[in-house]
Amino acid sequence: MTLTCITGGRVVDPDTKRDGIGDVWLENGRIIDAPLNAQRYEHIDATGCVVMAGAIDIHTHVAGANVSAARLLLPERYADIEKPMTEWTGAPFDLFSTGALYAQMGFTLVVEPAVAPTDAVATHAELECIPYVDRATLSVVGNDEILLGMIRDRASNAAIQDYVGWLITTSRGLGAKAINPGGVAALKENVRSFTLDDTIPEYGVSARQISQKLRNALKALGVPHPLHLHTCNLGIPGNIETALKTIDAAEGEPVHLAHLQFYGYGTEGDFGMSSGAAQIAEALAKNKNVTADVGQVMFGPTVTVSSDALLQFTSRNRASPKKFVIRDGDANGGGAVPLVYKSKSKVSALQWAIGLEMFLLVDDPTQIYMTTDHPNGGPFTAYPDLIAQLMDRSVRNAVIDSLPKEAMEVSTLPGISREYTLMDIATMTRSAPAKLLGTMDRGHLKPGAIADIAIYRDSKDRAAMFAKAAWVLKDGDVIVRDGHVLAARYGRTLSLAPEYDAGIKSHIAEVYDRRWGVGPDTFSVPATLLRQTSPFEVVPCRP
Amino acid sequence: MGQASRPLNLSVDTSAAVALITESCNPTLIIDAIDLAGAAAAVNLAKVASMRVDHAAQDHLAPLQELGFLGTMPGEAGLRADMVLWIGATSHFIETDEAARRLLFDQDNLSESKKTPRRHFCIAAPAQSPSENRIKQIPIGDRPLLDTLGLLRARVKAHPTSIETSTQDDIDAVVAELKSAKYGVAVFAAGHLSFLEQTNLMGLIDDLSSETRWTLLPLDQPVGQAELARMTLALTGLITPLAFLGDRARHDAYLYSAEQSIARGETDLVIWLSSSTTAIPPRFLGAPNTIAITAHDTAPSGADTHIRIGIPGVDHPAILEPAELACAVAITPSQTNSAHPPTAADVLYAIAEHATTQPEVAA
Ligand SMILES: [Zn+2]
Numbered sequence: 029m030t031l032t033c034i035t036g037g038r039v040v041d042p043d044t045k046r047d048g049i050g051d052v053w054l055e056n057g058r059i060i061d062a063p064l065n066a067q068r069y070e071h072i073d074a075t076g077c078v079v080m081a082g083a084i085d086i087h088t089h090v091a092g093a094n095v096s097a098a099r100l101l102l103p104e105r106y107a108d109i110e111k112p113m114t115e116w117t118g119a120p121f122d123l124f125s126t127g128a129l130y131a132q133m134g135f136t137l138v139v140e141p142a143v144a145p146t147d148a149v150a151t152h153a154e155l156e157c158i159p160y161v162d163r164a165t166l167s168v169v170g171n172d173e174i175l176l177g178m179i180r181d182r183a184s185n186a187a188i189q190d191y192v193g194w195l196i197t198t199s200r201g202l203g204a205k206a207i208n209p210g211g212v213a214a215l216k217e218n219v220r221s222f223t224l225d226d227t228i229p230e231y232g233v234s235a236r237q238i239s240q241k242l243r244n245a246l247k248a249l250g251v252p253h254p255l256h257l258h259t260c261n262l263g264i265p266g267n268i269e270t271a272l273k274t275i276d277a278a279e280g281e282p283v284h285l286a287h288l289q290f291y292g293y294g295t296e297g298d299f300g301m302s303s304g305a306a307q308i309a310e311a312l313a314k315n316k317n318v319t320a321d322v323g324q325v326m327f328g329p330t331v332t333v334s335s336d337a338l339l340q341f342t343s344r345n346r347a348s349p350k351k352f353v354i355r356d357g358d359a360n361g362g363g364a365v366p367l368v369y370k371s372k373s374k375v376s377a378l379q380w381a382i383g384l385e386m387f388l389l390v391d392d393p394t395q396i397y398m399t400t401d402h403p404n405g406g407p408f409t410a411y412p413d414l415i416a417q418l419m420d421r422s423v424r425n426a427v428i429d430s431l432p433k434e435a436m437e438v439s440t441l442p443g444i445s446r447e448y449t450l451m452d453i454a455t456m457t458r459s460a461p462a463k464l465l466g467t468m469d470r471g472h473l474k475p476g477a478i479a480d481i482a483i484y485r486d487s488k489d490r491a492a493m494f495a496k497a498a499w500v501l502k503d504g505d506v507i508v509r510d511g512h513v514l515a516a517r518y519g520r521t522l523s524l525a526p527e528y529d530a531g532i533k534s535h536i537a538e539v540y541d542r543r544w545g546v547g548p549d550t551f552s553v554p555a556t557l558l559r560q561t562s563p564f565e566v567v568p569c570r571p
Numbered sequence: 572m573g574q575a576s577r578p579l580n581l582s583v584d585t586s587a588a589v590a591l592i593t594e595s596c597n598p599t600l601i602i603d604a605i606d607l608a609g610a611a612a613a614v615n616l617a618k619v620a621s622m623r624v625d626h627a628a629q630d631h632l633a634p635l636q637e638l639g640f641l642g643t644m645p646g647e648a649g650l651r652a653d654m655v656l657w658i659g660a661t662s663h664f665i666e667t668d669e670a671a672r673r674l675l676f677d678q679d680n681l682s683e684s685k686k687t688p689r690r691h692f693c694i695a696a697p698a699q700s701p702s703e704n705r706i707k708q709i710p711i712g713d714r715p716l717l718d719t720l721g722l723l724r725a726r727v728k729a730h731p732t733s734i735e736t737s738t739q740d741d742i743d744a745v746v747a748e749l750k751s752a753k754y755g756v757a758v759f760a761a762g763h764l765s766f767l768e769q770t771n772l773m774g775l776i777d778d779l780s781s782e783t784r785w786t787l788l789p790l791d792q793p794v795g796q797a798e799l800a801r802m803t804l805a806l807t808g809l810i811t812p813l814a815f816l817g818d819r820a821r822h823d824a825y826l827y828s829a830e831q832s833i834a835r836g837e838t839d840l841v842i843w844l845s846s847s848t849t850a851i852p853p854r855f856l857g858a859p860n861t862i863a864i865t866a867h868d869t870a871p872s873g874a875d876t877h878i879r880i881g882i883p884g885v886d887h888p889a890i891l892e893p894a895e896l897a898c899a900v901a902i903t904p905s906q907t908n909s910a911h912p913p914t915a916a917d918v919l920y921a922i923a924e925h926a927t928t929q930p931e932v933a934a
Contacts (some may be wrong), residue, residue: 091805093898100632101639101802103822108810122808149890150899153607154805173650216651216754218784341780344641351639356786358646358898543646544896545673554901557890558608558916 029069031055031063037074037483040450041081043472044238047451052079054479059501061475072506074483076497079342080454081471082136082480084461087256087286087321088402089333089503090126090163091140091154093147095426095528097353098331098364098403104365105329116407117364118329123157128513129409131160134482134497137470137522140287141205142335143167146358146551148199155521159422160507162519164465166256167199168335170206170238171213172359174539178232179241190254192534193243193528200523200564202465203253204246205286208336209238211260212360213340220339223260224273235260245282249526252466254282254319262339266295268304275311275318284464287323287401289383297438299354299374302331305385306440312390319464320390321397324383324414326406327371330393333403335362340489358543369406371427377435379405380427387418388444393452394460416491418448423490466567467522478503520565527569581912585922587876588862590929592620592926593867599623601829601855602811603845605795606883607890607899610802610881613844616669616817616923623838625829627845627852628887630809632800632810632826634769641776643756643786649674649697654752657693658715658772659760670895676703690752692745708742716764720771723749727778747921748870753864754784758793763875774849789837790894797892798899813860830854843874846915860913864918881912889914 034052039172041047053060098120105119130138138158142152143165147280155163162218169175169192178188196204210233211222217229243255259274261267271291272284285291285306288308296302312318326529334340337356340363344352369376383405390396398415402408407488417424427441436442442471448456465521469478483499496511536548544550555562592598600622602613617624643651655675657664660750665669673805676691691706694716709719725732726746732739740797749755761769772787777783807820812827814820818923825831832838833855841858843851845865863874866886870877883889885903892899 068656092654096801096804100800100810101636103636104807106822110682120808123805144898146896146898149901150607150801150892153611153890153899154801157611157806214786216647218753346775347639351637353640355640356643356647358644359642361647524836543650546896550896550900551898552901554888556902560610 031066031068032070032072033066034074034079034481034483037077037079038486039079039473040454041473042451042455043342043474046473052473052480054164054501054504056228057479059473059477059479066443072483072499076486078450078484078486079473080134080482080484081458081473081477082482082500082502083134083457084137084406084471085130085399085466086139086140086397086401086461086464087141088408089140089142089404090120090138090153090158090402091123094141094142094333094335094362094364095120099334101353101364102331102366116328116409118195118368119331120333120403123154124159124309124516127159127161131500131502131508131513132496132511133411133494134484136480136500136502137162137164137467138165138464139164139202142168142207142362143201144168144335144357145195147197147555148551149557152200152521152563153438154552155410156557156559158519159516159518160502160513162265162522164202164522166201166203166205166253167201168194168207168360168503169195169204170209170242173543175241176228176231176233176485176540179233179237185244187367187532188241189245189248190528190532191536192242192247192377193526194532196251196524196526197528200553201523202252202524202567203256205256206239206242206244207258207334207360208260208262208338210235211338212319215341220338220342222326223270224277224282239283240279243278247281250526251524251526251566251571252570253464254284256284256286258286258336261291262336263343265293265301267291268294268307268438271304275315276314278317280315281315282317285318285320285325287322287399287404288310288320289325289386290378292382292386298434301375301378302438303378303382303385303401303440305382305389308386309389312395313392315483319395319397320386321399321401322383322386323401323405325369325376326343326381326400326410327376327380327411328357328370328406329368329388330365330406331364331366333362333364333534335360337361337363340456344369352522367542371431372437374432375485377431380431381436381439381441384417385439387448388446389440393455394516395403396456396506397464398456407571412491412495414495415448415453415490415494419453419490421447423447434487457468466570522561522567523564523567525566579695583878583918584926585878585918588878589922589925591862592842592869592878592922593862597623598840598842599625599829599832599838599858600842600844601625601627601844602799602850603627603795604847605798605844605915606846607798607802609844609919610799611806612916612919612923613799614803614806614928616919617813618818618820619923620926621815621817622842623812623814623827623829623832625827626708626793626796626799627855628762628796631830633791634761634773635767636810638770638773640784641780643788644897645670645674645788648756648786649661650787651754652689652756653687653688654692654749654755654756655694656689656749656755658757658764659695659708660699660760660763660770661693661695661706663763664701664758664760665701665703668790671758674895675756690748692748709745710738717768717771719889719911720768720775724775724778725773727775732783748781748900749779749785750783752783752785754786755779756786756788758788758790762791762793782927792894798890801899844915846880864915867913878918879912880915880918883914886912887914902911
C-alpha cells in the first residue's frame, strides 16, 4: 500500500498527549514515523479538520438471536422504503447499514457484547456481513448450568478457569460478559426479582459469587478485558443501592459495568424516582478498578434487546406496541421488548439526564464510555447528538428546557457546567476503549498502530461534525469520503485464544450429552463461516 | 451483500437459469430447505436480480409477528419441564418426532432437585390424541381447540362462563393443575394450528405466566426457515416475503407472498430452491416457467429447468439449525460425496454474477 500523509489537520491523540496541527504518516495499513525524505506519496489535505484514531464502540447489540427477534417482531418499523437510512424508526438496522452508518461516523471497531455460546456460530456469520468496521464479541456466561454447577459443587478455581477459557475460545469472544448472573437462571424457577446476594434456588449460588469466580478466572486466563457485568435490578428505581454494592463487590479488582445509567436510580421525588448519578460518580472516583459505559437514553421509539431474560420477562407488559419475544435460553436466553422514550415522560426525561450526569460528573474519561447500549437506550446513530450535548452546554440546556420540570428537579444536570473537550472525546471513544479491550494497536496514532483514522471537518456544530466524517481510513484504505461510504470492504473479527487445560472437556461432554445428546464441540465456531476465508484475528492475552 | 469475491468453479451449467431470470419481469424465489450460506446467497441473488423471496411455509410466522412469543429451547424444556401440554397433533409428535419424544417423553431426566415426575396433558381431537396413557386428555368434548383454549384462558382469569357446571368443574381442575406447574411447556406445531389458535395459545401461556412459569416450544418447524429468516433479517432488516426494488427490500406479508403472487398470476418465473429431494408443492406450480434448484438427481415434477445441488451437512460442510437444538451449528460431513454436487451458495452466486432482470416498478 502506498505511503500516505495526512497533512495540516488538528491531531488529537490522547496516548501521545498530542493536540495540535501536524501530520500523520501511514504505509501498509499502519501508522509510521515521518519518513526522512519521502518523494512520492499520497496526500490527504486535512486543513481545517480534526484527526483522530478510529472510534470504538465497546457495547452495541448489532447481531445475534435477540437482535433477529427484534427485527422479526417489528417489520412495520422498517417498512417505509422512502425513509432515509439514517432515520431511526426503532428496529435494528440491517447489517450493511450498521457497518456503513458506523463508518460514516468514524468508527472502525464495534463490539457485540452478548453472544450466547450456543448461538455463536450464527452470530459470527451475521457479524461477518457487517462491512467497513472490524467486529468483536463478548461471550455470555453466568447463568449456564455448567458454571453454576461448578460453583455449587465447589469446583477448583483452575477448573472454572479452564471452562471459561474453553467457552471464550470455542465461541471466539474477545472477553466474557455476565448478564444478570444468577437472576436469569432463577427466573426459570419462577423467581421474579433477584439481587446481589439472593441465591438461585436450584444451585444455592449468588450473583456476587458468580461475578467473583468469573473475575478470577478471566484474570488467571490473562483476558485483557475485565468481566463485563450487567448487574441485577436493571431499570428499577432504588437500584443505585445495587450499583454501589456491585462496585464494592469487585473488591478492587477490574470490572466493567455495562450501561450504568440504567442503575443510577434513587427513589426520591414526586414520581418515586431520582438521580443517583452523583453517588455513582463518587464511587467511581474512589474505585479506579471500575469502568462503565453509560447506556444513554435518547428520545424516540426503540426496541430493547437483552439477554437479561428476567428483566425482559418482568417488563413485557410495558411493551409498546404490545408484543414481545422472550425466550428461556440454554443459559441466558433473552428477548426483545419494543418501547418508546418520550421527552414528555418524566421517567424518560430523568433517564436522559442521569446518563448525561454520569458522563459529566465522572472526571476521568478513561472510566466512562459512550454507549446508548444500542438499541436499548437509543440507536448508535444518536452519538453525534450526544457528543454535542457533552461538548456544548447550550445544546443540552436547550433539551433541558423542553423536558418536564419535575424530572429536572431530581437531577443535578441543570447545574452542571462542564463541557467535554476534543481530547476528552478522543479518550472516551478511542484511546480508553482500545486499552480496555486489550487491542493495543488501536485507539491511538503512534507509529505501529493500525491505520484506522477518522478525519472530521471542525465545526461548532459538533453533531454535524461527528455525524459525517470527511474521511475515514480503515487499515489505511479510504472507506468514507465526505460523509459517504465508498465500496464495501469487509474487516476482521477479533477474538482471543486463552490457554486452558482441555481436560475440562470431559465434564462439558457429560452435560451436553444429558442436555442435547450431542458432543462438546457441537456449538464451536469454525474458522470459516459464510466465506471461504476466515474472518478471525487473534488478539494476544496478557502473559 | 458482499460475497462476490467467492471463487467459482462450477461443474454445472447455469446458463438456462440465467436466461430465464434475465427475461423474467417478476421472478419469485421460493425457498424450502437451505443452509445459512445458501440463505445469504439467496438474498444476494434476489437483490441483484430484483426478485421476490419467500419461504415455503412463511405464514407459520405470522402469529409470532402479531403477538410475540414466550418460548423456551428444546434442551431447557427437556431438562426442566415438569408439565408438558401437547396441543393439537399430539400423536404426530409422539409417534414421528424423535427429538420431541426423546427430550420430552422417553427420558424423563428432570434434575435431582425436581423430584416430581413430569405430567403430560393434551388438548387434541380424539383422532389426534395419542395412545400413550401417560398423557391425560383435557376434556374438550366436541368443542373445537380454539374454544377450549378460550375457555382455559377465561378460567385462568376466573372469568364466569355459561358452560354447564360439571364441565366448568372439569376445566377448573385442569386450570388448577396447569397453575401448579413449576415449569410448564406447551408444545405445538405452527403448521397444524390456525392463526387464531396460535395467538390464543400464546395468550394462554402469557396469562398462566402471571403466576407460574409457562413457555412455548414449537416443534415440527419448517426445514430451512430458521436459516433463511436469520439471514434475510440480518441482511435486509426484514422478514420474508420480501421484494427487492432496486437496492432496497420491502416486506409485505400479502403482496409478496409467493403462493398468492402465483395465484394472482403476477409471477412469470418461480425459482424453487430446496437442498432436499422433496417434491415442489402444487401451490407453487403454475407460473409460466419454473426453475428447480434441488438435490434431486433429475428434474422434479413441474420444473422446466433443473440444477442439482448437494445436501448441506451431508455432501458438504454447512451451518444448519437442527430442530432439537434450535440454534445454528457447523456440520462437517463424515464423508464427501464423490459426485461433488455444488452447494446452493455456489450455484446462487454463479447465477447472480450473470443475472439481471427488469426491476419491478415501485408500487
Ligand atoms: Zn447491552
